[in-house]
Amino acid sequence: MSSQEYATKNKDLDVLIVGAGFSGAYQLQQLRKAGFSAKIFEAGSRLGGTWYWNCYPGARVDSEYLVYQLSIEEVWKDWTWSERFPGRDELMAYFEHVDRKLDLSRDVCFDTRVTGATFDISTERWIVSTQDGRTAHPRFLILCTGFASKPLFPDYPGLSSFQGVIHHTARWPQQGVELAGKRIGVIGTGASGVQVVQETAPIAAHLTVFQRTPNFAVPLEQRKITDIEQMKLKEELYPIIFRRRLQTPGGFHDFDQVARRSLLQMTPEERRLTLEDLWGHRAIAVIGFADVLSDERANKLAYDFWRDTVRKRLVDPKLHEKLAPEMAPHPFGMKRLALEQQYYEAFNQLNVTLVDLNETPILEITPRGVKTKDEVEHTLDVLFLATGFDALTGSISQIDIRGTGDTAIGDKWHSQGLGTYLGLTSAGYPNMFFVYGPGAATGPGNGPSCIEFQCDWIVDCLTYMRARGYTRIEATPDAEASWGARIEAVAAAGLWHRAKSWYIGANVPGKRVAPLLFTGGLAQYIKVCRESAEGGYVGFVLS
Numbered sequence: 001m002s003s004q005e006y007a008t009k010n011k012d013l014d015v016l017i018v019g020a021g022f023s024g025a026y027q028l029q030q031l032r033k034a035g036f037s038a039k040i041f042e043a044g045s046r047l048g049g050t051w052y053w054n055c056y057p058g059a060r061v062d063s064e065y066l067v068y069q070l071s072i073e074e075v076w077k078d079w080t081w082s083e084r085f086p087g088r089d090e091l092m093a094y095f096e097h098v099d100r101k102l103d104l105s106r107d108v109c110f111d112t113r114v115t116g117a118t119f120d121i122s123t124e125r126w127i128v129s130t131q132d133g134r135t136a137h138p139r140f141l142i143l144c145t146g147f148a149s150k151p152l153f154p155d156y157p158g159l160s161s162f163q164g165v166i167h168h169t170a171r172w173p174q175q176g177v178e179l180a181g182k183r184i185g186v187i188g189t190g191a192s193g194v195q196v197v198q199e200t201a202p203i204a205a206h207l208t209v210f211q212r213t214p215n216f217a218v219p220l221e222q223r224k225i226t227d228i229e230q231m232k233l234k235e236e237l238y239p240i241i242f243r244r245r246l247q248t249p250g251g252f253h254d255f256d257q258v259a260r261r262s263l264l265q266m267t268p269e270e271r272r273l274t275l276e277d278l279w280g281h282r283a284i285a286v287i288g289f290a291d292v293l294s295d296e297r298a299n300k301l302a303y304d305f306w307r308d309t310v311r312k313r314l315v316d317p318k319l320h321e322k323l324a325p326e327m328a329p330h331p332f333g334m335k336r337l338a339l340e341q342q343y344y345e346a347f348n349q350l351n352v353t354l355v356d357l358n359e360t361p362i363l364e365i366t367p368r369g370v371k372t373k374d375e376v377e378h379t380l381d382v383l384f385l386a387t388g389f390d391a392l393t394g395s396i397s398q399i400d401i402r403g404t405g406d407t408a409i410g411d412k413w414h415s416q417g418l419g420t421y422l423g424l425t426s427a428g429y430p431n432m433f434f435v436y437g438p439g440a441a442t443g444p445g446n447g448p449s450c451i452e453f454q455c456d457w458i459v460d461c462l463t464y465m466r467a468r469g470y471t472r473i474e475a476t477p478d479a480e481a482s483w484g485a486r487i488e489a490v491a492a493a494g495l496w497h498r499a500k501s502w503y504i505g506a507n508v509p510g511k512r513v514a515p516l517l518f519t520g521g522l523a524q525y526i527k528v529c530r531e532s533a534e535g536g537y538v539g540f541v542l543s
């Protein structure tokens with residue numbers, strides 16, 4: 001069936017996309033190119049997804065610009081980045097550029113939060129409802145809701161009594177908050193907390209950092225990049241880089257110098273020099289060694305090197321044990337490593353205090369600040385809740401999604417464990433896909449690499465269906481079970497279960513703890529998804 005005939009037969013919308021970040025934007029463009037009608041419902045007021053919401057001071061991407069962008073030539077050929085790791089404002093400007101080039105906004109309903117979706121068996125369409133009472137009836141529903149769209153708030157007593165300014169980092173006011181000369185508090189030291197600390201330490205009257213677990217942050221190695229440098233790369237290497245990023249475990253193009261090398265098998269001299277060299281330009285690649293994420297001994301070698309480099313940067317030896325402890329509280333890299341700029345030096349400043357919540361837990365939030373168990377009230381003007389997200393599943397389960405049964409997808413995942421097939425679909429929820437969510441190679445790697453592959457896979461699938469007159473696709477429970485078993489088996493070969501990370505849901509009180517993503521790497525993930533497609537969508541029922 002041609003795309004024209006298909007459109008005539010299906011007068012209503014082919015696809016409703018939820019979310020207009022990297023995945024929603026790319027998905028819409030690729031669907032349009034393939035001749036599908038598609039719209040986006042987006043809760044925010046602008047394109048950008050996570051970059052729209054995470055407007056806290058210091059927000060910056062930790063993937064290099066070369067891979068952290070869309071591979072669409074029309075977009076990249078006349079866009080120039082200013083820094084190796086662009087900040088939030090530059091990323092928002094990039095999304096405006098994307099919009100100018102691709103005219104995406106005409107198909108986006110902004111300020112439109114999707115609250116529910118029910119699959120209508122008789123019409124084989126989704127009935128999608130929004131907070132403001134709108135509905136849509138697409139044939140396919142694609143959730144481009146990312147892994148971090150449901151913020152996790154701490155449940156300290158008195159949270160709402162605080163008289164100063166208090167916000168979660170992912171709900172920071174778009175207009176910003178005056179911070180210079182203020183007494184600032186930050187709860188949480190994940191990637192968001194690290195960025196807030198290093199940004200606000202130089203301007204705060206006083207900064208109090210409430211830390212539960214130290215972050216094993218590694219240097220970002222930021223630098224300005226020139227137009228000429230980018231022009232040369234565009235002429236010769238961009239398409240190669242975009243293809244290459246799909247062939248690697250993390251979706252990056254430049255971990256090759258360490259990939260497949262064993263840290264453990266090096267001589268001490270070779271190891272030291274290799275790590276020193278890496279620290280000079282790409283420290284995060286330390287997780288790319290063949291054995292660091294899977295062998296406890298190699299992992300400890302990486303940790304020991306990291307700990308010693310950090311300790312050298314801390315003036316007060318009392319901070320050593322708090323920020324870079326002798327014994328790692330969890331294996332290195334099993335919680336996502338933040339990339340930092342002068343983070344550790346912030347703690348050498350006289351106006352910065354570190355409160356170790358293991359020694360003095362928070363008792364309550366008071367109108368004036370934060371009270372800890374030692375009866376100290378830390379008085380504050382501004383309090384950042386950098387406490388993370390109900391990651392991966394939360395982005396989807398916060399929507400009341402019901403498929404062929406009456407079970408909301410969140411209830412299914414809570415009671416039966418994560419059920420996805422290929423991290424793209426879930427049995428019992430026909431004609432629904434999700435991108436950069438649970439069960440895929442989401443997380444430790446580079447977002448746009450995985451996102452583009454998944455969006456292309458979905459478009460190919462819908463095109464295949466259209467050509468054969470199929471109107472319904474659904475994963476089989478068996479296929480879902482075997483993908484779940486594979487996720488578990490691959491994760492068990494690593495050290496993932498030994499950290500209370502969002503990768504396994506352990507950061508959310510009461511959440512089922514189990515691997516929530518495929519840790520076998522992007523290249524392997526792509527191979528499996530392609531095999532299903534090439535075999536005529538093995539593991540799915542099409543009708």
Ligand code: N01
Pocket residue numbers: 060061062063148153154155187188189190191192193195210211212213336339357386387388389443500502507
């Ligand atoms: O969240 P997190 P995040 N009381 O979950 C602490 C991406 N990202 O927003 O470790 C006190 O990592 C919690 O402590 P603990 C990136 O993928 C990317 O920082 O659970 N503390 C932890 O320190 C990242 O991994 C970028 O003991 C509490 C922190 O809050 C992901 O988003 C920038 C607490 C949460 O850390 C999430 O990062 C930002 C409580 N009740 C984010 N509850 C870049 O691209 C939680 N914590 C650079």
